[in-house]
Amino acid sequence: MTDPITQGLLPEGLRDRLPPQAEAAANLLRGLLDCVAAHGYERVQPPLVEFEDSLIGRLGSARKQDLLRFIDPVSGANLALRHDMTGQVGRIAATRLAHIARPLRLAYGGPVLRVRGDQLRPEREALQAGAELIGRDSVAAVAEVLKLAVEALAQTGLTGLTVDITLPEFVAELAAGPWPLEPLQLAEAHRLLDGKDVAGLRALGADRYETLIAAAGPAAPSLAKLRALGLSGRAAAMLGDAAAIITALGDTPATLDPTERHGFEFQSWIGFSIFAAGVRGEVGRGGAYTIVHPNGDEEPAVGFSLYVDGLVDAGLGEVKHRRILLPLGTAPEVGAKLRAEGWATVAALEPDADARAFRCTHRWSNGRVNEAV
Numbered sequence: 001m002t003d004p005i006t007q008g009l010l011p012e013g014l015r016d017r018l019p020p021q022a023e024a025a026a027n028l029l030r031g032l033l034d035c036v037a038a039h040g041y042e043r044v045q046p047p048l049v050e051f052e053d054s055l056i057g058r059l060g061s062a063r064k065q066d067l068l069r070f071i072d073p074v075s076g077a078n079l080a081l082r083h084d085m086t087g088q089v090g091r092i093a094a095t096r097l098a099h100i101a102r103p104l105r106l107a108y109g110g111p112v113l114r115v116r117g118d119q120l121r122p123e124r125e126a127l128q129a130g131a132e133l134i135g136r137d138s139v140a141a142v143a144e145v146l147k148l149a150v151e152a153l154a155q156t157g158l159t160g161l162t163v164d165i166t167l168p169e170f171v172a173e174l175a176a177g178p179w180p181l182e183p184l185q186l187a188e189a190h191r192l193l194d195g196k197d198v199a200g201l202r203a204l205g206a207d208r209y210e211t212l213i214a215a216a217g218p219a220a221p222s223l224a225k226l227r228a229l230g231l232s233g234r235a236a237a238m239l240g241d242a243a244a245i246i247t248a249l250g251d252t253p254a255t256l257d258p259t260e261r262h263g264f265e266f267q268s269w270i271g272f273s274i275f276a277a278g279v280r281g282e283v284g285r286g287g288a289y290t291i292v293h294p295n296g297d298e299e300p301a302v303g304f305s306l307y308v309d310g311l312v313d314a315g316l317g318e319v320k321h322r323r324i325l326l327p328l329g330t331a332p333e334v335g336a337k338l339r340a341e342g343w344a345t346v347a348a349l350e351p352d353a354d355a356r357a358f359r360c361t362h363r364w365s366n367g368r369v370n371e372a373v
Helices: 021-037 052-057 086-094 139-154 170-175 183-194 198-204 207-215 219-227 233-248 308-313 332-340
Strands: 049-051 068-071 078-081 104-113 125-134 162-166 254-257 267-275 284-292 298-307 322-326 343-347 362-365 368-371
Touching: 021 104, 021 125, 021 139, 021 308, 049 052, 052 078, 052 086, 086 104, 086 125, 086 284, 086 298, 125 139, 125 308, 139 233, 139 267, 139 284, 139 298, 162 233, 170 183, 170 207, 170 233, 183 198, 183 207, 198 207, 207 219, 219 233, 219 254, 233 254, 233 267, 267 298, 298 308, 322 332, 332 343
Parallel strands: 162 254, 322 343, 322 362
Antiparallel strands: 049 078, 068 078, 104 125, 125 298, 162 267, 267 284, 284 298, 362 368
């Protein structure tokens, strides 16, 4: 049997980033975080590994089967690799930064690891960037965060950005009021609505919920159809808040699906996904949620996560460096001067070094810059 170590193979779903994509990923991550920082979001850096219970319990956003777990040989405790950084930021806000005035604006960036990939994203390791506004989940807070996510993605060079908005608590609100369902019926209705299963809803006796499937689509017509249902109370208020957020997006196209909950299980009243032309799957996701403090108190928050790998795969973030070969014996001050002018210098270690072999476009010779031949 071939030894995978000697063949340089990696476990399924993992990959190496080679030049120039590795640098592109770093450039994109830095650009996203710089954009977020310009809006007052301060960066935190949680560890790659935490206690398993902490990663599962803070937001309710992870299950044991979602995490790669192991026993810590030092403490004997159950540890896990993070599959998302949002919960870690929530832990920091609820503990180390609990005394800081709200709203608290935090940002993060780094690798995460999933136990399994999926059809759209077979990769198990991903580079994630994001921002969290903690202490508020108002319309103004959601609008700030969502517009910031779109701005950060747009500055990478992405085009054709669109936002899909969902209302994860909307169906439960209807089930508790004007369109009553028993708890078990509600759970089944959520499943059927996620699958857009009209026949299943009819068999369940939840015919009225069919209208929600028909209402999903471009934001303006969707809101008009939902308002025509004559809803009142919190359900109507959710629609009004969603309309205000969609208006705040300006020229960014938006769609609305009032029933979608798949992937938004820990979001509260609003969630969103962001897509872009030429990129497979979503490039960002977020929404409002609740952080649980150690004393049991709950705190509202809203945030987003952006997925850097899809941007790299779309060809973004690459920088064409001017690389110049410095022949053996070139004076140090020459290299320093060239680097100050924006060159990447490669020092030859042999007298007959080939500039092209070292991916250099130029060579220093006769006291000046010359094209490599």
